[in-house]
Structure formats: structure tokens, C-alpha cells
Amino acid sequence: MGRFYITTPIYYANDAPHVGSAYTTVNADALARWHRLAGDDVKFMTGTDEHGQKMADAAEKNGKSPAEWTDLMSERFREAWSALNISYDDFIRTTEPRHYETVQKFLSVIYENGYIYKDVYKGLYCVSCEDYYTLEASDNGSCPIHHRVLTEMEEENWFFQLSAFEDRLIEFYDTHPGFVTPETKRNEAYSFMKGGLKDISITRTSITWGVPVPWDERHVFYVWYDALINYLTVIGYGRDDEEVARWWPHSNHLIGKEILRFHCVWWPAMCMAAGLEPVHHVHVNGWLLVGGEKLGKTMAAEGGVKVSDIEPIALSQEFGVDPLRYYLLRETALGNDGEFSLEGIAARYNTDLANNLGNLVARVAAVVSSKCAGVGPLPQSDSTLRAVAEATTAKAAEAWENFAPQRALEVTFDLVGATNAYLETHAPWKMEPGSAVDAVMGDALEAIRLVTILISPAMPSVAEEIWRRIGLRGAPDSGPFGAVATWGLYPGGPVEKGASLFPRITSEL
RNA sequence: GGCGGCGUAGCUCAGGUGGUCAGAGCACACGGCUCAUAAUCGUGUUGUCGCGGGUUCGAGUCCCGCCGCCGCUACCA
Numbered sequence: 001m002g003r004f005y006i007t008t009p010i011y012y013a014n015d016a017p018h019v020g021s022a023y024t025t026v027n028a029d030a031l032a033r034w035h036r037l038a039g040d041d042v043k044f045m046t047g048t049d050e051h052g053q054k055m056a057d058a059a060e061k062n063g064k065s066p067a068e069w070t071d072l073m074s075e076r077f078r079e080a081w082s083a084l085n086i087s088y089d090d091f092i093r094t095t096e097p098r099h100y101e102t103v104q105k106f107l108s109v110i111y112e113n114g115y116i117y118k119d120v121y122k123g124l125y126c127v128s129c130e131d132y133y134t135l136e137a138s139d140n141g142s143c144p145i146h147h148r149v150l151t152e153m154e155e156e157n158w159f160f161q162l163s164a165f166e167d168r169l170i171e172f173y174d175t176h177p178g179f180v181t182p183e184t185k186r187n188e189a190y191s192f193m194k195g196g197l198k199d200i201s202i203t204r205t206s207i208t209w210g211v212p213v214p215w216d217e218r219h220v221f222y223v224w225y226d227a228l229i230n231y232l233t234v235i236g237y238g239r240d241d242e243e244v245a246r247w248w249p250h251s252n253h254l255i256g257k258e259i260l261r262f263h264c265v266w267w268p269a270m271c272m273a274a275g276l277e278p279v280h281h282v283h284v285n286g287w288l289l290v291g292g293e294k295l296g297k298t299m300a301a302e303g304g305v306k307v308s309d310i311e312p313i314a315l316s317q318e319f320g321v322d323p324l325r326y327y328l329l330r331e332t333a334l335g336n337d338g339e340f341s342l343e344g345i346a347a348r349y350n351t352d353l354a355n356n357l358g359n360l361v362a363r364v365a366a367v368v369s370s371k372c373a374g375v376g377p378l379p380q381s382d383s384t385l386r387a388v389a390e391a392t393t394a395k396a397a398e399a400w401e402n403f404a405p406q407r408a409l410e411v412t413f414d415l416v417g418a419t420n421a422y423l424e425t426h427a428p429w430k431m432e433p434g435s436a437v438d439a440v441m442g443d444a445l446e447a448i449r450l451v452t453i454l455i456s457p458a459m460p461s462v463a464e465e466i467w468r469r470i471g472l473r474g475a476p477d478s479g480p481f482g483a484v485a486t487w488g489l490y491p492g493g494p495v496e497k498g499a500s501l502f503p504r505i506t507s508e509l
Numbered sequence: 510g511g512c513g514g515c516g517u518a519g520c521u522c523a524g525g526u527g528g529u530c531a532g533a534g535c536a537c538a539c540g541g542c543u544c545a546u547a548a549u550c551g552u553g554u555u556g557u558c559g560c561g562g563g564u565u566c567g568a569g570u571c572c573c574g575c576c577g578c579c580g581c582u583a584c585c586a
Contacts, residue, residue: 009586011586012585012586014585014586049586052585052586053585054585054586121584123584157584162583184513184514187513188513188514188580188581191512191513191581192512192581192582192583195512195582197583198583200583200584201584202584222584223584223585223586224584224586227586257580258580258586259586260581261581261583262586265583266583331521332521332522333522333523336522337579338521338522339520339521339522344521347520347521347535347536348535350546351534351535352534354546354548355546355548355549356548356549358545358546358548359545359546359548359549360545360549361545362544362545362546362548363544363545363546363548363549364544364545365544365545366544366545367544367545369544370544371544410533410534417549417550420545420548420549420550421549421550421551423544423545423549423550424541424542424549424550424551425550427542427543427544428544429542429543429544429545430542430543430544500546501546502546503546504546504547504548
């Protein structure tokens, strides 16, 4: 029995959760569910990032205190994840006392180790944005948004000596080839480091909504240096050494590609500075694109998909929670960018779920009803389906282990297809009731039982429903996988016909 | 500007180190079946692998140039 600690990023709670966040979160959830099914000891966390100037501004604009405001915003994420059946073990908010404690301890260690020093940050500042720009990012010295001339500003900050870790980071990458996956993303981070690392300022005096710097209370930590540390907060860094040792550093961060640098360069360097071994695995996923463009852009475009149409909760209401989860997991390889569209969801729904899986369950239930008096017979040990089923369970397990839900589901549905073909070959509906029919239907039910186990990380509710309909007790995800995903365990039982699991979508979208 | 990536059937995409690599799914066509959600099963069509050169006995697969799209270029997260 292994251990599996997986995290999503903590999402900046200045807006409602969108499909991009849902995409990462659903994938993390399915991976967590897979590992629970496999019998591993699992910890799965997500949460919200609630500090920073933007949050304070938004609160003020809405006539609330930052604390009141973030309570409201954070709740929207918990609602969305609840709607998507996300099985997190912990939901961290960066405004919690436990987080303040861990952040202050962690950064104090780095400070005591001599990697944090005071210096003056000079930059081009836009008064309207209340933010700094590099010369390259500016519009010839003017603010790209407000078009007013940027002013040279100086601010006294505490700096993290990132430059001191260049060699150690490169060595870490060289000795941990699986640190960042997929490999293309690893190369991106690697070449960035090879280009040289500069120190970075990690505190602000202009902001008060943040974690105070323990050795200099006029400063608060700049949001990233507070946010990254959440991964340690939830395992008790600074409060529970045993728990930290239990989950770290053999942990997994699932992140979107836009925050690659923070997780793949800054974060391991901070861990090193604190004398902590960096996390062993960061998996970087791509973006969901709409019409080939980033979500935000398209939503603003005329005639594009409306924001309200692609909010996770709205989508789950339109298509169902499990179909939405299935689409997010199945459509795109975790690591690549992928196309997101309502038509795509409907296509997956109809072809995979309604036509293949749902229809398979329906036709089997119908034949068992008419030819087996509604009682599912036992499978045969020498069924020709057995080889397919065993290959499927092996390949699917391997894919789940390798952070490839898309592949896992693809091969799982190969077994669905093989079972449909098996029924065609034997045509039990043409037979008289008896042992020949029983043999075929027992095999089909056993294949369905295995499929149900295999889809449970992706579609937990549907899996439960099918499990129940074919007369099984317990739950499809109780595992351990190695023991239950073995051909021949279907014990027979009453098979219920029931309504369509996935009524076909026929209306225009 | 610099660094990196992408451009393969109508659609979405696979294709380590060059030689059944021209593929999968969807869509489409034809045939079978009628237990099932007009679902299913079988068979099949579709491509100058962005363009132009080059290396090689042989190149989506290596090199050069070009066109188009995209990401990163450090303190919004």
C-alpha cells in the first residue's frame, strides 16, 4: 500500500471558478479516487488563495472587509467543487491561522539560513494599476493599460536569494528526471533556469492584506510566497513533523502551465533554502481552449460562448455531473492544450456514454430480464472476454498511475466495445433460456462489473448506480483494485432494468 | 528582438532514436442484427503528413529557408 498526496493549485478567489479550474480539479480528484481505489493512503487538497491587493480592493469596492469578502468568494469554490463531486480531504484557505503559522515558520527558517536579505526594489510603476512593469512589458515606458507614463519607483523589500540556487536546481533536475512532467514542460523550466536566475522580492509594505513578516512587521509577504507554502500547511509543517514526513517529499502537484515557473523553479528553491527536500513531482496540464483561444479572450468576444454557459455548475446542470467529469478527463491528454466546446461534450456524451456504455447496460439488463428471469448468472472462467478484460484492467491501471486519465478511460471503453461485440457474436436474444444464455450473460455482467470499477474514479455516481443495478453489494470503488478487478468475481444477483443512464442528447445546443 | 512549441484524413488528435508510419476515434458509405437509448456489430472511403529546397538507398520522422498560429521573455495570480 502506497501513499499518494496530490494537490491542485489554490485558486485566486477574486472571481467565480471557471472550467479551467474545474479541469485541473476534476483531474486531481479522479487521480485521488484512483489511488484510493488502488488501496493507497491518499491525501487530496485544494483551496483558495485569498491575499493580495486585488482581493483587498475588491472587498472595499463591495463595501466589505477583506475577511468578509474572502469568506464569500471562497465559498463559491466549495460550492462548485461540491457540485462536481470533488472528494478533497482538505480545503485550505490562505487566511487561516494554521497557514499564517506555517508560512511564518517556513520563511523564518529561510531567513535564518541567510537566504533572505533587505534591498531596494526599483521598477516602473503605474499609479493607476498600483503595479510595477518591466520595460519590456511596458508600452515604451507607458502603462499598456492606462497609457500614462510609468514612474520610476523604489520600495524597500526583502529579497529571496534565488540566484544562489541555480546550480542546485539544475542538479536537482538532472537527478530527478521525473520531477516535472510532461517532458516538454520540464524542458521549459530547465531552459529558464539555464538562462540565469535573479533574486526576487518577496515582501511588500504597500499592502497590509497578507501574512506579516515575523522579523519585520511593517511588511507582509508577497502573495506567491504565501500561496506556494499552502502545500506544506495542510500537512502540518511547523506543527506536526510526523505528518510532514508522512506525505513529503513524495508528493504530487497538479498545476496549469501558466504557473509553471512558480512551481518548478521558485518553489523547489524555497524548499532547498528551508532545508527541505523539494516535492518530487509536478505535473503540468495545458489549457482548455475555446475556438482555439484562451478562455478569457473568447468569452469577451462577440458571439462567443457566454461565460454563464461554461461555468462548472451550469455545465453540470446541463449535462450531468458525471458526463461533465468524463468529458474533462477523456477529451484531452493531461498535459496538452485541448479544445473545449459544448458540441464536444454532447458528442462524447452520445457516442461513449449513451451509445456504448449506457446502451450496453440497458441491453444486458433487458436480455437478463427476458431470458434469465431477471437474475444475473455467473461468468465463465474460460470466456473469450476474459483476455480482453484482463488486458484492459492492466492497461487502465498503468494509465491512471501515469497521470493519464484520458488513456485510462480510452482503454476502459475498449472493454465496453468488446462486450457489445461479444453480445453480437453470441446473440443470446436468439437463444432459448438455459445454460448457453446464462454463460453469455454472466460474462457480459462480469465485464460490466469490471468497467464499473474502472470508471469509478471518473464517474463515481454512475458507477454506483450500475453497480447496484447489476445486483452487487458494497461499492464499486471500495477496492483494493488488485483484488476486486479480477475476472470471475461477479456473484450473480438480481438485475434491474431501470431508466436510461444517459438519455441521448438530441436537441440543438 | 531572443528562446521554445505547433501546423498529419471533414472534425479532434496519436505518430521515442529515419525504413508496414500513412494511423485512431468521431463523421460518412455499404452490409448484418433487431436484445438495446434509430442504439449495436462487420467492412470500407477520405490525406501531395503547412510550403520550398537539402542530406540519405530511403524522411511527417534529420538539416536550411519561408508562410501561418501560439507560448515564455521574471515580481496580477
